[in-house]
Amino acid sequence: VERGLTEPQARGYRLASSLLDPNHLPMAPENGRNVFLLSLSDKAAGGNGDHEAFRGALVDVLFNDEARERQNSPVAKELLAKLVEDYKEMGHTAEFFSDNNDRGFKDFLLRYLHYVIFELDPNDMEIVMALNKLHYDSSSAGYFLAVAGNLFQFLRFRDWPQQFMDVAKIYANSPAMANFTSNDPNYNMITKHDLSMAALAMMSLAGMVGPLTHGLIATGFREFNNYEGQETHKIDVTKVWDQLDLENRDEVKRYLFECGRLRTPVSNSHRLATEDFTIKIRGKNRTFPKGTTIFIPIMFAMVDEGFWGKTTFQFDHNREKLCPYSMIFHSVGDRSAGRICPGRGIAVEMLVDVLIELGKVRDAGGINKSSPDKASSLHQAKVQ
Numbered sequence: 001v002e003r004g005l006t007e008p009q010a011r012g013y014r015l016a017s018s019l020l021d022p023n024h025l026p027m028a029p030e031n032g033r034n035v036f037l038l039s040l041s042d043k044a045a046g047g048n049g050d051h052e053a054f055r056g057a058l059v060d061v062l063f064n065d066e067a068r069e070r071q072n073s074p075v076a077k078e079l080l081a082k083l084v085e086d087y088k089e090m091g092h093t094a095e096f097f098s099d100n101n102d103r104g105f106k107d108f109l110l111r112y113l114h115y116v117i118f119e120l121d122p123n124d125m126e127i128v129m130a131l132n133k134l135h136y137d138s139s140s141a142g143y144f145l146a147v148a149g150n151l152f153q154f155l156r157f158r159d160w161p162q163q164f165m166d167v168a169k170i171y172a173n174s175p176a177m178a179n180f181t182s183n184d185p186n187y188n189m190i191t192k193h194d195l196s197m198a199a200l201a202m203m204s205l206a207g208m209v210g211p212l213t214h215g216l217i218a219t220g221f222r223e224f225n226n227y228e229g230q231e232t233h234k235i236d237v238t239k240v241w242d243q244l245d246l247e248n249r250d251e252v253k254r255y256l257f258e259c260g261r262l263r264t265p266v267s268n269s270h271r272l273a274t275e276d277f278t279i280k281i282r283g284k285n286r287t288f289p290k291g292t293t294i295f296i297p298i299m300f301a302m303v304d305e306g307f308w309g310k311t312t313f314q315f316d317h318n319r320e321k322l323c324p325y326s327m328i329f330h331s332v333g334d335r336s337a338g339r340i341c342p343g344r345g346i347a348v349e350m351l352v353d354v355l356i357e358l359g360k361v362r363d364a365g366g367i368n369k370s371s372p373d374k375a376s377s378l379h380q381a382k383v384q
Contacts (some may be wrong), residue, residue, distance in 0.1 A: 004296035008044035010272040018147035026197035053188035118174035141203035172196035230313040258317040260328035268298040
């Protein structure tokens with residue numbers, strides 16, 4: 001698994017174990033060129049350099065120093081303050097964490113991430129409503145799925161293509177992309193329109209889904225996996241959260257990474273074999289052809305007892321090598337072959353801020369700390 005994440009990858013049309021529909025992926029209208037980063041192979045694994053060039057454009061334009069500065073801006077602090085007030089009013093409830101409305105965690109994520117990444121005005125309700133309609137009301141990630149995406153579109157979301165074009169236009173006209181020049185040779189001649197479509201696919205499948213999932217895990221609204229013979233799924237992480245030193249950002253970060261270790265936001269990745277290969281299965285050699293999909297089981301690597309030891313299935317955010325060997329951002333700590341999540345830094349800092357600010361509310365006794373939806377089913381397990 002470590003090699004799979006730190007060596008160049010040839011890629012196919014998959015997200016985790018789900019097949020993606022190539023016809024729904026962003027393509028350049030003038031030449032049909034694929035601009036969907038997740039399906040572009042690394043140059044060292046047979047690609048043509050588009051992955052490196054297009055990813056470089058996204059990082060330089062959207063995940064740059066200016067974006068990180070916006071995380072510390074008065075606007076970002078105001079959004080966090082609103083989240084805190086919503087938490088005080090709504091409590092540790094499904095309404096706060098999961099409902100799609102103009103309050104709570106999902107509303108915060110939508111406004112915050114689009115402000116930090118694209119510098120879009122979080123108070124421009126016309127923009128917010130368009131983003132909300134696509135990413136939440138219409139479940140934008142579903143559009144890219146093979147079979148299911150076409151079925152969803154036929155049954156419920158027939159205006160999906162127009163919604164995507166509308167939001168791509170918002171992205172292309174955002175302040176963060178204002179100075180991007182199309183057809184730059186350094187970025188393999190990608191246009192602003194195509195870059196906005198690539199960014200939209202990224203936000204739909206990862207940017208809006210990953211932080212939400214990780215946040216729900218870290219706040220106790222997603223149980224850990226029920227591993228056979230273990231009681232990991234019974235751990236109430238809110239008990240650990242309430243014991244954290246909220247003045248110690250590094251401790252809160254380790255807590256976040258341990259939550260991701262015991263339930264990875266993405267279960268696995270993949271690569272395509274670049275040549276025929278033979279492996280032994282049940283004592284017999286089996287040969288597979290070039291192009292075979294090889295899964296990279298991130299979830300299982302994060303609970304490998306041979307590496308993590310006897311406390312593998314217990315919660316211990318102070319365990320040795322936790323962050324340096326975390327694979328939850330498609331890397332091994334800081335090591336990758338250029339496919340580490342480009343928004344990792346933004347997501348981690350944001351979620352650490354959220355855990356600290358909501359944790360302060362919990363410490364002050366301003367809310368009922370247990371979720372009415374889960375209090376009867378969650379139990380405290382041994383915490384290291």
